[in-house]
Amino acid sequence: AVVSVQQALSGAIAPGEKVTVRGWVRTRRDSKAGLSFVNLSDGSCFAPIQVVAPASLHNYESEIRHLGSGCAVIATGMLVPSQGQGQSFELQAEAIEVVGWVDDPETYPIQPKPHSLEFLREVAHLRPRTNLFGAITRIRHCLAQAVHRFFHERGFYWINTPIITTSDAEGAGQMFRVSTLDLANLPRRKDGSVDFSRDFFGKEAFLTVSGQLNVEAYCLALSKVYTFGPTFRAENSHTTRHLAEFWMIEPEIAFADLDEDARLAEDFLKYLFRAVLEERGDDMAFIAERVQKDAISRLQAFVDAPFERLDYGEAVELLQKSGEKFEFPVEWGLDLQTEHERWLTEKHVGRPVVVTNYPEQIKAFYMRLNDDGRTVAAMDVLAPGIGEIIGGSQREERLEVLDRRMAQFGLDPVQYDWYRDFRRYGTVPHAGFGLGFERLVVYVCGLTNIRDAIPYPRAPGLATF
Numbered sequence: 001a002v003v004s005v006q007q008a009l010s011g012a013i014a015p016g017e018k019v020t021v022r023g024w025v026r027t028r029r030d031s032k033a034g035l036s037f038v039n040l041s042d043g044s045c046f047a048p049i050q051v052v053a054p055a056s057l058h059n060y061e062s063e064i065r066h067l068g069s070g071c072a073v074i075a076t077g078m079l080v081p082s083q084g085q086g087q088s089f090e091l092q093a094e095a096i097e098v099v100g101w102v103d104d105p106e107t108y109p110i111q112p113k114p115h116s117l118e119f120l121r122e123v124a125h126l127r128p129r130t131n132l133f134g135a136i137t138r139i140r141h142c143l144a145q146a147v148h149r150f151f152h153e154r155g156f157y158w159i160n161t162p163i164i165t166t167s168d169a170e171g172a173g174q175m176f177r178v179s180t181l182d183l184a185n186l187p188r189r190k191d192g193s194v195d196f197s198r199d200f201f202g203k204e205a206f207l208t209v210s211g212q213l214n215v216e217a218y219c220l221a222l223s224k225v226y227t228f229g230p231t232f233r234a235e236n237s238h239t240t241r242h243l244a245e246f247w248m249i250e251p252e253i254a255f256a257d258l259d260e261d262a263r264l265a266e267d268f269l270k271y272l273f274r275a276v277l278e279e280r281g282d283d284m285a286f287i288a289e290r291v292q293k294d295a296i297s298r299l300q301a302f303v304d305a306p307f308e309r310l311d312y313g314e315a316v317e318l319l320q321k322s323g324e325k326f327e328f329p330v331e332w333g334l335d336l337q338t339e340h341e342r343w344l345t346e347k348h349v350g351r352p353v354v355v356t357n358y359p360e361q362i363k364a365f366y367m368r369l370n371d372d373g374r375t376v377a378a379m380d381v382l383a384p385g386i387g388e389i390i391g392g393s394q395r396e397e398r399l400e401v402l403d404r405r406m407a408q409f410g411l412d413p414v415q416y417d418w419y420r421d422f423r424r425y426g427t428v429p430h431a432g433f434g435l436g437f438e439r440l441v442v443y444v445c446g447l448t449n450i451r452d453a454i455p456y457p458r459a460p461g462l463a464t465f
């Protein structure tokens with residue numbers, strides 16, 4: 001039977017049984033006793049399987065002794081308990097068929113040694129073959145599965161919100177335009193402006209920055225919903241925390257306030273980390289060995305610690321009294337920068353922090369105005385080592401207040417009329433948040449650059465393959 005390496009090593013197959021495994025060579029070592037040991041990986045789990053190739057194989061001299069990193073092979077033989085340290089079974093090969101050679105082993109970019117992450121970003125199409133990117137990929141998958149499981153278990157419905165949209169969900173003007181117009185020959189109105197009525201959709205269209213406004217529509221009918229999909233931001237930031245294309249998870253709950261929203265965020269993150277600890281011990285052990293020593297204990301601590309709650313006003317006072325020399329100013333009314341967020345969660349509290357009630361002028365138009373008239377029911381969840389990982393809020397459910405906020409942000413109420421409908425027809429308090437999926441992967445894998453958390457990173461000046 002053809003089995004995956006994961007199945008072969010799992011103990012689920014009776015020793016002595018004949019199996020076939022297929023994969024790519026990691027390393028080959030020849031022993032003096034006329035045997036070769038070929039480490040074979042198929043990506044199904046962290047560990048490769050050791051294939052023992054005896055000299056009696058018909059292609060031993062002609063092929064096996066030329067195998068190197070990256071060659072594709074199919075090996076058939078007996079699965080036997082391994083004497084070697086750190087692995088359960090090995091395959092005693094009766095046949096090894098070489099399916100694909102590596103053209104020029106000397107220049108093959110993925111050599112069996114640690115590579116720098118900078119170098120691997122340049123060969124993003126080959127980096128999945130490394131131990132590290134195999135581990136990140138399986139952890140990312142585990143997290144995505146856990147996201148859907150968490151919401152499914154709690155009675156949430158998954159809503160597929162559009163990728164092409166005409167609404168700026170954040171009102172921040174960071175959208176990529178989607179157009180089929182000929183740039184060299186744009187249709188113009190009399191006043192010289194581009195006539196988008198002649199474009200594909202009959203109006204200006206963009207890639208979405210967030211599915212939130214669209215998911216609110218479903219929340220106000222199905223009560224508990226979430227989106228999980230790609231989002232796009234033309235943010236010209238060359239940081240290690242921003243991508244132009246990233247995935248976001250956005251739950252939205254009806255008849256709920258900010259407090260319930262914060263509790264959902266805490267339960268959610270803990271559930272995700274528990275899933276990784278339970279399901280990806282092999283990959284996390286590697287992360288702990290190679291990337292970040294305390295990778296596992298850090299996740300465990302996150303799961304065990306109750307999140308701290310801090311009012312934005314309190315946070316500003318704490319930062320001002322900290323005696324710390326920050327690069328950016330700290331003042332009531334200014335947004336918190338990553339350095340401030342990290343001080344709060346790392347130096348001050350030592351565990352995740354939910355900062356609530358930000359000044360209304362620095363947060364999005366849809367956030368609910370508090371009774372003080374100068375703050376909104378917003379929350380950011382800050383994690384040690386990274387800063388903001390979740391942003392959320394209770395939504396403004398009062399039409400007249402929403403209209404005032406939109407006017408203040410210079411947004412055209414006609415454009416958002418469909419969104420205003422929810423406040424006209426059976427409006428209720430509701431709340432939600434957005435978790436940046438790659439920020440989550442960065443955190444779990446102890447990465448320092450978000451470009452390593454997604455298979456094909458997109459950032460200013462970077463869109464290869």
Ligand code: 4AD
Pocket residue numbers: 169170209210211212233235241242243244246248250251388389390391392393432433434435436437438439450
């Ligand atoms: O704080 P943000 O902008 O909030 C929203 O988009 C709301 N609509 C969410 C909601 O309430 N439904 O983004 C949410 C999260 C951030 O906390 C961050 O983790 C991530 O999305 N994020 C990014 N991740 C990678 N690259 C970027 N450029 C990101 N911008 C935001």
Ligand code: MG
Pocket residue numbers: 388390391
């Ligand atoms: Mg935010």
